[in-house]
Amino acid sequence: MQPFEKVILHFDGDSFFASVEQVMDYRLKGKPVVTGGERGAITSASYEAKRLGISRGVTLRDAKKICPDLAIVPGNYLWYSVFAERMYTIVREFTSIVEEYSIDECFADITGLDVVMKMSYEDIARVIKSKLETSLGVTFGVGMGPSKVLAKVASKHRKPAGFTVITSQNREDFLRELPLGKVWGIGPASSIAFSKMGVFTALQLAETTDAWIDHHRVSLPYREIRAELQGMSVKELSLEYEIPHSIIVSRTFRPPSSDREVLISQLSKHIESACAKARRYGVCAREMRFYLKTQEFAYKGYECSLPLPTASPIDIIRMVKKFINRIYVPGVLYRATGICLRGFVPESHLSSDLFGESVGVEKRSHVHKVIDMLSRKFGDHTVFLGSSMKALGDQKIRERGKTLEIPMLGICRTTNIGVVRCVE
Amino acid sequence: MRTGFAAPATEELADTITIGEYLIRHKESTYLMKVEGDGMASEGLLDGDMVLFERRIDAKRGDIVIVLDEAGYRLVPLSKRLVGQIIGVVTASFRTYAAF
Structure with a gap:
């Protein structure tokens, strides 16, 4: 019928x-x-x-x-x-x-x-x-x-x-x-x-x-x-x-901190995750936005376009370091950071630039290939940047790399097996 | 001349199974929770155990179910008189020990 x-x-x-x-x-x-x-x-x-x-x-x-x-x-x-x-x-x-x-x-x-x-x-x-x-x-x-x-x-x-x-x-x-x-x-x-x-x-x-x-x-x-x-x-x-419209990674951390280095390190960790995801899709970002969230739940963000489309965390962290002081206020306690990558273009569509910056990008892409392979095999953040050390060093020891692929019902915003919702 | 073990062919490796595959039958409807307290010790579930449960509607008497009421989640063997909403049916559990 x-x-x-x-x-x-x-x-x-x-x-x-x-x-x-x-x-x-x-x-x-x-x-x-x-x-x-x-x-x-x-x-x-x-x-x-x-x-x-x-x-x-x-x-x-x-x-x-x-x-x-x-x-x-x-x-x-x-x-x-x-x-x-x-x-x-x-x-x-x-x-x-x-x-x-x-x-x-x-x-x-x-x-x-x-x-x-x-x-x-x-x-x-x-x-x-x-x-x-x-x-x-x-x-x-x-x-x-x-x-x-x-x-x-x-x-x-x-x-x-x-x-x-x-x-x-x-x-x-x-x-x-x-x-x-x-x-x-x-x-x-x-x-x-x-x-x-x-x-x-x-x-x-x-x-x-x-x-x-x-x-x-x-x-x-x-x-x-x-x-x-x-x-x-x-x-x-x-x-x-x-191709995704944007990739966003953000997380609350404890204890809250007013240390600029801690914030950069948290951002660095998120940037590594966001870039790894972009590379899985085979895309590079042209724009970025990062933000800090205060203990009072106020958000301060900064956005800018990237000099070259990129999926390399180093390029993006460089921008964060350059501009973080526009939103960071010393002495204020922050509880979360986040990064948003946008304006994606397929990796294969990238044209070489006039001044040779893309040579460095190419060199790093070999490094990323290896990092991505290691992540697939041993879990995310198996190898990470020094700038993420403060945020990841302790966490990696706590987690011992154990993660599960299933969502855990809970109130904690995480997939870390150590902080799952409890049932009586 | 010394030799090592022969490298297993990939077809043989295909016969192995991960713990996840063993414990999870329906990946799309399976979720994880951690047991708190020893209220379910009689059912072999101790404080700190992890339970896997499936969201489904065909819970039968005798199944251990996860029930949601105002106080939060509870694990109970399904019986006739049940207060709260059934969230899912426990399908597996696992436990780690001090040496973990």
């Missing part, structure tokens, strides 16, 4: 970061929680917070005014990526055609699976959804449709924990009231451009004629969206791993 060629599912983790925080720390369960404390802006809000009107875009100060009891937690991106990996793996148990669209979303093509599993497509979607929700403890908005664009319209339709199916019969009902700007792939500028041509809703775009499209010289990406809204699958699922 499937009138369409393709059956695409879109999975969208509900308030993903905040939900993971609630899974990992039971004290946050059922409470208004936002993540993003480390960058001073809300990155995710739990449904309890959303019900109060707190969402991305609201400032932390306003959110605190709306809800004085609001729990503001720093993002733990390691956890989120572990949960994301689990999400992709669970969906892949059903089909190999899975697009890891983002840390909290993925697409899956289940065309033909009804015959293999002897189940209706709706039931297959429900089985995957329930497996995701039990295994991760996080609810998902799931959409099913004949194209990626329609599957995404469907998953957004009812949140949280919704499951919506768009078919040829009901397609028009979903698109009739949907403002064009809410359709995946249509930004604010293009939605204004379309409205000037008299197209305001998704259905209006779907119902334009070929002649109209040609006459207005609508470009290919929008022709594709139009086709997808009509129920034709033209956007292929991308099975490659996406």
Whole structure:
């Protein structure tokens, strides 16, 4: 009874970061929680917070005014990526055609699976959804449709924990009231451009004629969206791993310190982790931001672009040392540091510079290859920079290199086996 | 002429298994917790033991489950009268000793 060629599912983790925080720390369960404390802006809000009107875009100060009891937690991106990996793996148990669209979303093509599993497509979607929700403890908005664009319209339709199916019969009902700007792939500028041509809703775009499209010289990406809204699958699922938008590493340390060298050493450790991750993706960063968090939970950050795209910690630590005094205040106690790398370009796209700085970069890349191999074999930070010594020296002795690949439910923001949540 | 042991071929190495593989059957739904106190000594779980549990919905009577209530997490053998929400079913445990 499937009138369409393709059956695409879109999975969208509900308030993903905040939900993971609630899974990992039971004290946050059922409470208004936002993540993003480390960058001073809300990155995710739990449904309890959303019900109060707190969402991305609201400032932390306003959110605190709306809800004085609001729990503001720093993002733990390691956890989120572990949960994301689990999400992709669970969906892949059903089909190999899975697009890891983002840390909290993925697409899956289940065309033909009804015959293999002897189940209706709706039931297959429900089985995957329930497996995701039990295994991760996080609810998902799931959409099913004949194209990626329609599957995404469907998953957004009812949140949280919704499951919506768009078919040829009901397609028009979903698109009739949907403002064009809410359709995946249509930004604010293009939605204004379309409205000037008299197209305001998704259905209006779907119902334009070929002649109209040609006459207005609508470009290919929008022709594709139009086709997808009509129920034709033209956007292929991308099975490659996406280049991340940014890599963030941050950690609270104890005891708090006002020692500039300790802070640099903490940053150095994070920079090594962030660079190792960038190298795993085969990318170099063009921009960086680092920050210090005081004992009073105030954040001070500094951002700058890098002279050359790099995934070498030495280049980035040099910038930290150069600029840390712009944000560091002697005598103030700090409790956390963080680093964010951004503006990634693929390693292979790097062109040589005029003045030969990239020669040094190349030399170091051999060193990194070896360091990365050692890390794979013996665990992260097996070999580390002298500048990370203060932060890592003691820790390595404590840990004895023992880490597990499974998240430990707890309140401590770590995957160190020594500080796991206790159960009585 | 002295010789050492023959290096095992990679196919033979494929027969080995890591402790993690032995203890974890469903990696995607398995989580770890540390036991605090000796309340579960009768079940062979002592203070400081690590337990692995799976988030799943098919807990059966006699399974050791992790239950969440206002006071936090508790380990209990699943019985009829149970207060709190079942978080998962314990599937394995391990312990390290003084010499570790």
